[in-house]
Amino acid sequence: MDDREKNVRLQYFALLREQRGLSYESRITSAVTLKDLFAELKKEYELGLEAEDLKVAVNGEFTELSASLKDGDEIVFIPPVAGGAIGPRDGLECSNISGTLLRLEGSKQKSG
Structure with a gap:
């Protein structure tokens, strides 16, 4: 690992978890921002969402996606949870990540 590389832990939810085929992974990356990291993941795994569609x-x-790595x-990518128009901030209005993640998991269990 060179000086520019970072070891990060990723967590995926909903559609991203299905497309990636796992919930968690560790990754060594030279990405500078979260947006760069997602672009790297999208290209490598052919993920179907755009970075701007996610909460992170x-x-x-x-x-924000412009935040430096x-x-x-520990990074959590959260796609839109329900149908409707997709926008950069649709669907989630919680400043407490733990509560949000619990609600996301609960909604998946109810619908799945």
Whole structure:
């Protein structure tokens, strides 16, 4: 691992989890921002969503796609949960990532 590379832990939900085929993974990346990281993942795994369609949290706090990555970051990519128009901030209005993730898992269990 060179000085520009970071070891990050990723968590996927809903459609991203289905497309990726797993819920968690560790990854070494040279991406500078969250948007760069998602572009890397999208290209490698042919993910069907655009970065702007996601909510993203780093180390338990919602943040912007322009945020810089740091070694050891825990990143959660959260796609839109329900139907309707997709926008960059649709569907989730919670500042507490733990509560949001619990609601996401609960809604998946009810619908699945």
